[in-house]
Amino acid sequence: MKSRNEFDAPDLFTDLPEIGRQCELLPAPAPVERDYCAQSENGVAEILLDLPLRHVDRPFDYAVPQRFSDLREGMKVLVPFGARKVEGYVVKRKNTTANPGALKAVVKLRSSVPVLDGDILRLCESVSFTSMAPVADCLRLAVPARHARAEQRILSLPAPVFPQYEQEKTEKSDLPPRCSRDLVHLLPGSDYFAENISLLKQTLSAGRGILILTPTAGQADKIRRRLSLLLPEEPVTEYTAELGREERFLRYLSILRGRTRIVVGTRSAAWAPVKNIGLIIHFDDLHTAYTEQHSPYCDARDVLYARSGLQKCRYIICNLGPSTAGAYFARKSGGQIIDAPPAKRRSGLPQILAANSYLYEGSPWARMPDSVFSFVREGLTRGCVLVAVPHCGYLPMIACRQCRVGAKCEKCGGRLEMPAPDAALRCVRCAEQVRHFRCGECGCTSFRAVRIGSNRTAQELGRAFRGIPVILGHECAQSEIVGERKLIVAAVGSIPHAADGYSCAIVLDTNFMLNSATACGEEMFLRTLAKITPFVRTRENGGKMLLVGDLPDNLVRVFGRWNFSEWEDCRLRELSQLGFPPVLKWYELSGSRAELKEFLALLRLRLGAGETGADIPFEALLTGGRSELIKGLGIFGPQRAENGRYTLNIKISSSNASVPKKIRDAVTEIHLRIARCGIRIRRIKHL
Numbered sequence: 001m002k003s004r005n006e007f008d009a010p011d012l013f014t015d016l017p018e019i020g021r022q023c024e025l026l027p028a029p030a031p032v033e034r035d036y037c038a039q040s041e042n043g044v045a046e047i048l049l050d051l052p053l054r055h056v057d058r059p060f061d062y063a064v065p066q067r068f069s070d071l072r073e074g075m076k077v078l079v080p081f082g083a084r085k086v087e088g089y090v091v092k093r094k095n096t097t098a099n100p101g102a103l104k105a106v107v108k109l110r111s112s113v114p115v116l117d118g119d120i121l122r123l124c125e126s127v128s129f130t131s132m133a134p135v136a137d138c139l140r141l142a143v144p145a146r147h148a149r150a151e152q153r154i155l156s157l158p159a160p161v162f163p164q165y166e167q168e169k170t171e172k173s174d175l176p177p178r179c180s181r182d183l184v185h186l187l188p189g190s191d192y193f194a195e196n197i198s199l200l201k202q203t204l205s206a207g208r209g210i211l212i213l214t215p216t217a218g219q220a221d222k223i224r225r226r227l228s229l230l231l232p233e234e235p236v237t238e239y240t241a242e243l244g245r246e247e248r249f250l251r252y253l254s255i256l257r258g259r260t261r262i263v264v265g266t267r268s269a270a271w272a273p274v275k276n277i278g279l280i281i282h283f284d285d286l287h288t289a290y291t292e293q294h295s296p297y298c299d300a301r302d303v304l305y306a307r308s309g310l311q312k313c314r315y316i317i318c319n320l321g322p323s324t325a326g327a328y329f330a331r332k333s334g335g336q337i338i339d340a341p342p343a344k345r346r347s348g349l350p351q352i353l354a355a356n357s358y359l360y361e362g363s364p365w366a367r368m369p370d371s372v373f374s375f376v377r378e379g380l381t382r383g384c385v386l387v388a389v390p391h392c393g394y395l396p397m398i399a400c401r402q403c404r405v406g407a408k409c410e411k412c413g414g415r416l417e418m419p420a421p422d423a424a425l426r427c428v429r430c431a432e433q434v435r436h437f438r439c440g441e442c443g444c445t446s447f448r449a450v451r452i453g454s455n456r457t458a459q460e461l462g463r464a465f466r467g468i469p470v471i472l473g474h475e476c477a478q479s480e481i482v483g484e485r486k487l488i489v490a491a492v493g494s495i496p497h498a499a500d501g502y503s504c505a506i507v508l509d510t511n512f513m514l515n516s517a518t519a520c521g522e523e524m525f526l527r528t529l530a531k532i533t534p535f536v537r538t539r540e541n542g543g544k545m546l547l548v549g550d551l552p553d554n555l556v557r558v559f560g561r562w563n564f565s566e567w568e569d570c571r572l573r574e575l576s577q578l579g580f581p582p583v584l585k586w587y588e589l590s591g592s593r594a595e596l597k598e599f600l601a602l603l604r605l606r607l608g609a610g611e612t613g614a615d616i617p618f619e620a621l622l623t624g625g626r627s628e629l630i631k632g633l634g635i636f637g638p639q640r641a642e643n644g645r646y647t648l649n650i651k652i653s654s655s656n657a658s659v660p661k662k663i664r665d666a667v668t669e670i671h672l673r674i675a676r677c678g679i680r681i682r683r684i685k686h687l
């Protein structure tokens with residue numbers, strides 16, 4: 001908790017400026033559409049500028065000269081804007097304009113074919129709305145950089161011929177397309193496409209397209225190869241960020257022009273303009289690779305969720321392990337959460353055991369209780385054994401022996417680690433070597449290990465099992481382990497594949513994996529464990545998994561039974577009581593004190609004042625006391641950020657659908673009112 005005098009914005013919520021009253025009294029006249037006498041039919045084009053600025057985040061009217069009379073919607077053009085020329089997309093051709101003066105004319109064509117699909121434009125608008133970002137930011141994700149040669153190549157290709165699939169007509173297939181969202185909990189090693197090939201064929205024979213999303217390009221390639229075996233005549237396009245510029249644009253145009261019906265790709269493929277999309281399959285939706293690191297900061301799941309609603313298609317999230325957001329979507333829109341049948345769960349998983357049922361064997365707080373050693377010994381008689389730890393390295397985290405404060409680099413504040421036995425400490429961020437440790441808090445010169453990495457664990461196990469080869473996972477993560485009686489020690493993210501599966505796996509320090517400052521710690525923990533299971537043999541083949549560490553029994557039970565839907569429902573109830581995301585929408589707002597004050601005043605004008613008066617003391621904020629300053633919003637903060645800026649968290653507690661729109665309008669307006677306004681807003685995924 002920060003001390004009170006760290007906050008030097010005590011008046012942030014009092015004396016909000018009175019603004020906008022005059023505008024309320026004298027509403028601006030509604031723009032009047034007038035006929036525009038142009039040189040050609042539909043001589044006006046509405047153009048969305050490719051400028052990620054909030055105050056130009058709407059289409060502008062431009063005149064279309066005679067020589068561009070075949071200008072079509074979705075084409076890219078160059079137009080004058082102020083003193084410079086900027087690119088933009090034609091979103092509409094029309095005869096009228098609300099602009100009272102003469103219109104500026106389109107200067108140049110930037111593409112000879114349309115590059116933006118109407119459905120994708122609506123998707124961009126929808127995502128920009130929920131993430132409160134300019135539409136141009138979404139358009140940049142959706143439309144790849146243009147390549148002239150790719151444009152020529154696509155025009156010269158012959159029309160594609162698609163195979164026909166014989167499908168029995170079910171009652172369902174006669175119904176009009178509708179949107180549905182389901183969550184599937186996969187079993188390790190299950191072949192989703194072989195089991196659901198009829199669903200794919202049914203979608204294709206109904207004349208609709210399929211989009212499949214995976215976190216990495218390697219997985220996308222695997223799925224493409226699998227599909228080419230299952231549907232040998234069907235062309236499948238892989239669409240990932242790894243492609244070169246020309247190839248990427250070529251594949252983009254080929255998808256846009258309906259030359260391919262199945263697209264497999266990574267994050268950016270969520271925007272791929274698949275024609276008449278009917279089915280979206282999204283693997284491992286919690287993977288960090290799906291999150292945009294820049295504005296609009298959206299997640300592939302947000303994009304696909306919006307897409308399934310706009311384009312009336314089926315959206316299926318497939319996960320090893322739970323997904324609260326996926327479950328929320330499914331429950332909210334009346335979809336299904338599908339667990340594998342219990343008999344399959346029993347046979348398809350390794351046997352799960354928790355070491356705290358072995359407490360009587362030794363000290364409960366030992367990092368490796370005796371059961372670990374007997375487990376390894378027994379497993380080695382049947383094949384290779386995996387020991388998984390949360391961290392790689394030797395001693396990845398150390399702290400002062402006296403005051404227990406984590407050791408930090410003096411130069412950059414990064415975490416210090418010990419890379420090898422008796423080596424000098426090293427900063428993980430700037431690689432600065434620290435020969436003589438001295439605690440920055442108390443001056444003590446000795447330290448202790450807080451976490452133990454895979455290298456140190458391998459060393460300890462090597463001593464206990466002389467004669468057995470001990471292999472470090474990160475040194476051979478890409479290759480396959482062959483042969484018998486090997487002990488593999490790996491961090492959870494770099495487990496190598498064993499040729500016939502590990503006979504048993506031991507997961508150490510599980511209590512550290514569960515340690516998390518966010519509310520989704522348990523979810524991440526279950527997911528991490530679930531991702532280890534495909535490496536281990538199934539129970540039928542003698543596979544076992546031992547979880548070591550002080551774990552709550554209910555989590556072990558959920559994991560052992562693979563009973564994630566029940567856990568998700570329980571979790572959603574908790575989140576809904578707390579009003580946390582994804583049940584309620586949260587946004588993080590940052591800016592200078594003056595900007596935030598003006599913004600809050602604007603919001604209060606648009607949404608109305610809350611129940612709280614203006615005279616509650618600032619201290620009350622620290623306990624969330626100012627949350628009812630504005631009607632329908634919870635406001636939490638402020639917290640001081642860098643460069644004299646502050647951040648506020650805003651929770652939309654009102655169910656009124658117009659509230660997010662009003663907030664977004666207020667963000668646009670504040671950028672119009674204040675030149676070079678530094679207000680930033682982004683969606684909070686989890687707390």
Ligand SMILES: [Zn+2]
Binds near residue numbers: 400401402442443444
């Ligand atoms: Zn200290």
Ligand SMILES: [Zn+2]
Binds near residue numbers: 410414430
């Ligand atoms: Zn450093």
